[in-house]
Amino acid sequence: MTEEDTRADGATRLMRLVGQGFKGLVVAPWQTLACVVSLGVAACLIVLSASAGSLTMSMLGRASRAARILVYLKDDVESERIREMIGDISRRPDVASVEYISREEDRTQNADILPEGLVDALPREAIPGQHGLIVIFRDDAGRTSELDGLSSFLEAIEGVDIVAGPPVGSAALRSLAGAVGFVRVTMAVMAAVLLFGTLFFVVGTLTRTMESRREEMAILRLFGATGAYLKAPLYIQACVQGVAGLSGGVLMGLAIISSTNAYLLSELSVGTALPSWPAMSLAAAIPGGIAVGLAGAIIASSRRLP
């Protein structure tokens, strides 16, 4: 038998080290769990914080449009009647101005919010378009009760088909956006503190693993184990902890966003850019987890390796 026949291939040797790394996870199971959970909470807070940032932008954008109510008119309403309507609405003290929007203009606006491929595939007539009035009210008229009153007034006008307006006014949205922004900063700070604290958790679990393997490591050293051979399982263990914690946290954060998004969209007509997030967040969790794990492993092994 040649020496080549007796040597395990690189993959087998790597799998042995990975196996050692996984064994290390159960040396101090509660500490490992605490480490993964705290990493998960930190990751969750980061995702929620980023989401809150997106939500704030969405709210502020919505707030800039919140001074508008779109009043769709029935198809058979004549131009003369439309002019009367504009006059009636404009006389209200809470309304700044009223503009007419044609079917074609509405169709163009609707086409803007549809996916590009779909717009190209559809005949122009298939895209909905309805004529109506854009009612722009004063910026300070943001309280819900006032909006409700205006909406009721508009709905009662003869010839009005649908009143599509924001349930919350601009001022309310702006103040809500401010609150969300504050929460976002708070969550970011908490996540940073937690991540820093988690580093000590990672160091703690690795130290426990090294303590439990101290005798084995000393024997392995005597039999010719290199420093890299002894450290590799610790690094693998730390990376597994890091990736598991961060991925779990990201998934938890995305689940929270997903469930709150539906509420936000229905109640406030605002939401986050969730659809483009999950893959990116999860992809970032892997190198992030490895980085946190490696940082912890480097600190732990530089101080404690026998």
Place this chain on the structure above:
Amino acid sequence: MSVLSIAGLKKTYPNGNEAIRDISFEVGRGEFVFLSGPSGSGKTTLIRILLKMEESTGGQVLVFGKNLNALLPSAVPYLRRNIGVIFQDFRLLQDRTVFENMALGLNILGLTTREISRRVEGILYDLGIDRYAGAYPAMLSGGEQQRVAIGRALVMEPALILADEPTGNLDWELSQDIVRLFEELNARGTSVLMATHDRFLLEAFPKRTLLINRGILVEDRNPGMAATRREAGQNRFQHFVAGRTDGSPA
């Protein structure tokens, strides 16, 4: 060629304690040497220096021709892979089976699972403990545990065995068994340096013995060489009687 070559070795600890004051000797390839002396004479310190677990403070140590004082830390593991080390307290991992304990070092060499099994099973059989492959150390007697520790060193196929009081925890019968085992290994070409302070063992197995006292090599006794000298003297006498004086064989 010498496996070990030590010249003017000194080891003084920071507190001023002189563990080794002046030791010089050589161990040739395939030689079996006892390292003897009372407790605290410096035997263990010497073995620790040979394993590069401690640094000497003077003199020169060559192991397989490599100067330990000039050896880079990164080269130390590769040196140790050629040295089998055995301790008085066995140092077996209690949560691993006999097989796993013996395979511990082989994973470092990156051998295939099949080769690891082949080597471990072969040594288990040679040492007569193959029936304990799946047992844990706590289930074995002291002698059996020391056999496992010896097996763990042997599977690495070392060129040199350093044994630090391997019979210290064993009774007389088991101690003799262990030395006989080392003799068998030595007969296959492995150099053995065994530290012991058991004078009965030294008498029962007359071999070259380095006697250390208070960190100084006080005697390098070689009964084999003495016997050879005695035999040579007798031959010379017989040749003289037969009228030959040059001592050449008849």
